Structures are given as C-alpha cells and as structure tokens.
Amino acid sequence: MASKKRADEEKLRRRRVARFRFKALVRLVICNNYWLSDIDEQEIGENARRNIALIVRRKGKKGLLTLLEKAILNQRAEDRTQEQILKLNEVFRKLECLSHFPVKVREQLAACARYLYYSAGRTIIRQGQQPLAVYFVLDGEITVSRLQWDPIYKKHVDVLYGVRVPGEMFGEIAFLYGCPRTTTCVSATDCELLCVLQDDFERLLEPTLRLQWNQMMEALRRFQYFDHWSEDQIRECCILAKVNDFNSQQQIAVCGTGGNFEYAYFVLSGQCMILQCLKVKKKMNGLRECYRLLPSESDERQLRVAERLMQRKDSDVLLSVLSPKLRASLSESVLGQQDRESCGGSEDTVPEECVEHHFIDVGSYSCGSVFGLGERMEDRSIVARNHVQCMLIPRYWLFMKHQNTGNVWQRIKMYLEMAIPSREQLFKQFLDDLNWLAYRKKVVNEIVQRRGRQNHTRLIDVPIVCRVEQSRGPN
Template sequence: MASKKKAEEEKLRRRRLARFRFKALIRLVICNNYWLSDIEEQEIGENARRNIALIIRRKGKKGLLTLFEKAILNQRAEDRTPEQILKLNEVFRKLECLSRFPAKIREQLARCARYSYYNAGRTLLRQGHQPQAVYFVLDGEITVSRVQWDPIYKQHVDVPYGVRVPGEMFGEIAFLYGCPRSTTCVTATDCELLCVQQDDFERLLEPTLRLQWNQMMEALRRFQYFDHWSEDQIRECCILAKVNDFKPQQQIAVCGTGANFEYTYFVLSGQCMILQCLKVKKKMKGRRECYHLLPAESDEKQRSIAERLIQRKDSEVLISTLPTNLRASLLESASGLQNRDDEDAPQEQVEHHFIDVGSYSCGSVFGLGERMEDRTIVARNHVQCMLIPRYWLFMKHQNTGNVWQRIKMYLEMAIPSRERIFKQFLDDLNWLAYRKKLVTEIVQRRGRQNHTRLIDVPIVCRVEQGRGPN
C-alpha cells in the first residue's frame, strides 16, 4: 500500500515538473519571439529541431548582434572556443557602447560578457538594492527614475531621471562609489543588453571608468556654475555628461532656431567661431548692385503660407502680424511679382554669404536655447567640449537663480542679429565701392604736377653733411 502511494506521488511530481518545464519553455519562446522576424515564413516547417537549427545558424542581424553571436554570448565563459572569442572581438570592436574602452579591454570582455534580453516592463535595477552587474544597451530604451520625498504632497514620489538608449552604459555608479543602487531602471521597450558581473567589472572596467570619472569631475571644477551643486547633482551630471573632441573646421552645432539643441556645450579647450549665413537677393538696378536680406530658413514655411494668402481680403491684417523683416521681404516680393519685366528677371540671383561674427573660447558656454537663425558653430582649431543634456540642466535644482536663462539673454544681446550683420555687410560693400572709385579717380587724373616747394621740405632734410678736416 505504501509503495503504491509512493508511486502515485512520484507520478504526480513528474507531471508537475513536466508542466513547469513546458510553461518555462513557452515563456522563453514568447520573450524571444522577435528573433523569428529575421526568418522567412517558408523556412519554418513542422520539424521543431530543424527550425531551432535554422534559427541558430542564421546570420541575419536583429539589432547589433547576429543570432550566432548571441548564442556564443549565452554560453559560459569557459565553454567559448578561441574561434568564437575571435569572432566576438571583431563585433566588440564596432560596438558604440564599448567605444570608451581600449582594444585590449574589449578583447577580454569577449571572454566574460553575457547577452541578456528583457521585454518591456521589466525592472533591471531597484533603488536601494546592492549592485551585482553593469549593463550596456545594445537595443531598446530604458527609463530611469528615483524615489524622492515631495514636501508639497507629504509623500514619496517617483521622479523620472531620463532614459538610457543604445550606446550607453548604466549601473556602474554603485561600484565606483561603493553604495547601493541610487535609481530604478525599467525597460520601456524590448531591450538587448550586454551584462558584465561585478568581479569582471572590477578587474577590467573599473580602472578606465574611474580615470574618466575623475577627468569629468575635474572638468566640472573648471566652471564656477557648478560650485554650489551638491554631491548628488555632480554625480548625476557625470553620468549624463560626455566630453567630445572636434577637429579644426568641424561643425559643432547646426540649428535653425536654437530650440532643437539637445546638449549645452561647455568649452574646455580651443576656440569656436560663430558663422552667420546671410541669404541675400542680388539685383542689378542699372550699374548698381542692390542687396535684399531674405528670410531665415526657419521662416520659409511661414513665408510660403503668407504668399498664398496675400491676395485675400484680409491680407493687410495678415501682413501686420508678421515679423518686420518678413513683412518687408513679403511686400517687396509681391510688388516685384507685379512690376517685374521679363528682361529684368535673369538679373536677380540668390547668394549665401558666411560671416564670422564672434568666437567662443575656453570657459564659454552655448546651446542654452539662444537664437541661432541660419547660424553655425564651427571649431576654429582643435576644440574639446563638455556636453550636458539641456533638459536636465534647466531643471529646478540645477537652475538656481535662473542662471542659465540669464546667460542665454546675455548671449543674445552680445551676438548681433541677422539684421545688424546685414547692415554691416552693406556698409562694408559701400566702403569698398567708394574706395575703389576714389583710387580710380586719382589714378586716372591727368596733368599731375609736383607743387612741392623748397620751403615745404623740413630743414632737417635740407642740411648737407659736410666733410670734417682730414
């Protein structure tokens, strides 16, 4: 009787174990069903083993890694063959998330890094927990938040602290500072990650990251704007900020209105020049060249809408609401279309003039949202800049006393507008034309005579040096 009861319990245990394994397999397939998008439907048959073999042998990419490379990364470090490690070395050499590390460290990471996939809504790091690993984002998006006390609602609230996108690293701060996790990271989409455990991090990555971390801290100390920041703010800034190098004549920032700047630039070394592009219309009136400033590129859409409505009855009301420069350009364009003759049409042409209107030297800051109509920032020589996300910089805790708005207002007042630059451009053309005309008149003047008299020559020049006694 006891043996029969024991046999039934063993049979029931096996059923439960089989059911558990089947459910685990189903969950694994659901989490990795996005792999099937790389495979054409006709390649999938009824033979399950053949289908699995096809998936593993596929070389097509999903994200940055092929399925074969993911399979290698899912193996244990001691099971990877030298050929597989060599294959991973070629892949790691091209990954943007590992670009900050030397080539030797990447080769060693190929022996120990693991691949992980997480679907949306998974919590990777929990605030207050002890660190176990660091992560590199290959594909997907991860939201970062922190629980803080809200003095208004008298309760703890979850405050967003940005996102982590492909090419970024997260989870290293707890190791560098020897503290628990300071934020909570949750996957917003399906994510592919590279995972490095604590022992491998301390052996391979920590020396390089600590050196870069100290360099970032030193860069922040060079600006007085950050003297009043707390340790948490400086730590968060070091996480979000980055340092970029720019070669001579390389464009640093190009923007139409200035509102689309993603980063604020702090110049650490070198010098940047501010190039203003003037889009002018050149027209010949007899022998005289006339220039007219055309609207900025950002105003073209508004101009085209206004031109379509210029013939309506309420055109006067419409024109009165436009900016001054756009209104004058629109009226002249409308009158030119009505009065222009066919023989005068070929004489008009549009020209672009690039004018150097200023410089940003070491210690300067730009990209705070100032007006940048048709303006470009270009490196005059080798330039190094620290880039801080502008959305984070303008948060309340980092913007004490509206310091960044005041700097923005100063930059807009110090750098001349397009209208002032165009006026100076016309003044320079008029001066060149006058100088050329004056020189031509003097050279072509006839009957030139020397009216210099002896009395006009200084007496010092008239004294003859006599010879002394022999």
C-alpha cells in the same frame, strides 16, 4: 512531530524550486519566442533538434547581433570555445556601446559578457538594491527614473531622469561610488542588452571608467557655474554629459545648424569662431550696386506658408500676426509675383545670379565659454578655429529647476543674444563697409588722375625717422 515538520519544510522547498524553475522557463520561452519571430513559420517543423539547429545556423540579424552570436553569448563563459570567442571579438570591436573602451578590453569582454532580452515593462534595476552587473543597450529604450519626495502630495513619486538608447551604458554608478542603486531602470520597449557581472566589471571596465569619470569631474571643476551643485547633481551630470573633440575648420553642431541642438556646449580648450551667413539680393541701379537682406531660412518657410494663406479670406488677420519685418518681405514677395505675372514671366524665386551669400566672422568662443543655450542661431554657424574640446550637457536637464538656480542659464542666453550682433546690424555694417570701399576708391582715383607737377621723391629720400610708424597711445 519533528519528522512531519521536516516533511512540510521539504514540501515547501520543492514548491519554491518548482515556482523558480517555472518562472525561469517562462522567461526562456519569451526570449526564444523573440528569436523565433525572425523565422518563417513554414521552416519550423515537428523535429525539435532540427528546429534548434536551424535557429543556431541562421545568419539573419534581429538587432545588432545575429542569432548565432546571441546563442554563443547565452552560453556560460567557461563553455565557450576559442573559435567562438574569436568570432565575438570581431563583433565587439564594432559595437558602438563599447567604442570608448580599448580594443584589448573589448576582446576580453567577448569571453565573459552575456546577452539578455527584456520585453517592454520589465524592471531591470530597482533603486535601493545592491548592484550585481552593468548593462549595455544593444537595441530598444530604457527609461531611467528616481523616487523623490513630493511636498504637495506628501509622498514619493517616480521622476523621469532620462532615457538610455542603443550605444549607451547604465548601472555603473553604484560600482564607482560603492553605493546601492541610485535609479530605477525599466524597459520601455523590447530590449537587447549586454550584461557584465561585478567581478568582470572590476577587472576590465572599472579602470577605464574611473579615468573617464575623473576627467569629467575635472572638466566640471573648471566652470564656476557648477560650484554650488550638490554631489548628486555632479554625479548625474557626469552620467549624462560627454566630451567631444572637433578638428580645425570643423563645424560644431548647435541649434539652427541641423545638429545636436539638444546639448549645451562648454568649451574646454581651443577657440570657436562665430560665422554669420548673410543672404542678400544684389540689383544694379544704373552703375550702382544695391543690396537687400533676404529673410533667413526659418523666415522663408513662414513666408511660403503666408503666401498660400494670403489667398484666403483671413489674410488681414494673418498680416496683423506677422512681424513687421516679415510683413514687409511678404508685401515685396506678393508685388514681385504680380509683376512677373503681368510681364508674362515665370513664377520662380529670385534668380540665382542675383543672390549672394556673405559670411562674416562675428566673434570667438574661447576656453570657459558656453553656447547652445537656445540663443538665436538663424543662418549662423560655430566653426572650430583650431582643435577644440567641448563638454556637452543635455539642455533639457540643465534647465531643470535644481540645475537652474536663479535662472542662470536664461540670463547667460540673454547676454549672448545682446552681445552678438543681429543679422540686421551685421547687414548695416556690411553696407557701411561697401560704401567706405567705394568712397576710398573714388578718392584714390581722383588723386591719381589729378594733373600737376610730378613728384620724383623716392622712398629712400625720406628720412628714416619720418618713416617710423608711431602707434596711438591711450588718450
């Protein structure tokens, strides 16, 4: 009986080993099929050794790495030659996903990192499991989700927390906190990854990541907005947020300026100036200069569409939908076009010499300020006055219910829109300044041209006590 039991156990063990080897072979075939898809079928023959040599020698890229570089990364670390490691060093210095690590660390990673390929729909990390490695995305997209209790359906559901794209890292939180996996990561498309095992992570990557992590935690503590956040929220924010530096006079990308409008900006140091561009039309009325504020770029696009729709039967409905400001601009545009057609002129837009752009310094964002929450940014730019450091947090995540207690971010957005003057208010101030300059010039000319006894008093003849300027004190 004992011998029969041992035979059954041995038979079962062989089946498990065979099943494991078969799965490993299938994964290897899928990975190699991904490689072979980059090679013409005519080049593949019946000679297996020739086919392998052809694949290894091929220099063409599929993703960020060549097939030869992937072949080197698929070898065991101890089997890589010094020449192969030096070749990988050149590649690792240029990889975006490793850009925030020192050059020396990247060169050491060339001796131990591994290449992995996952087809779409594969689970790479599962929530609750023990961590074994960290991953860098070379190509493809990884969806990150977390199990949360749904009080309505009375069960745990997967909640999407974000997406990892090429140049990003995932899987390091479990090592830094010494806890199981906090999220589930699934390949949304065919993905190429760099894998670093736990021992190599602790030896090479953890010191740099620990320092960056502490700096991000310190940056969060400088804002009172995050005092009520839980440890999980702060940890998630440290994963998603990043810190960017901007040089003096460099434009900071926000909503409406064609940049990273998906981020909210928290100023850590330095000052940012708010520049409003006023696009005005200048026209001479005799000897007097007349100005008219032109619509912003977004309004101009609406006007072009409205002008085309005015030719249809539903133009009355269109006019009722447009705002009064756009309605007035549309009427002027239509009348101007009719005048040009009656005079036989061209149908071009306003002549370039009649359009002026005036930039007005509206205010400043100093240390502790926040902007980019979705406030109005028509023809407005944020420019660094000096060296500025900002913490960028994804706006979609910031406006989620747990991070938006009491609608705090909407209230800050409303405050910014009320505190910063609008284009119309700035244009009125612009006209007032022009009128004041014209009036001052007129008064000065009248005094200069006024006839009478000349005053030969010199500045040195006036007592010094009379020349001292007295500042106005508080009333």
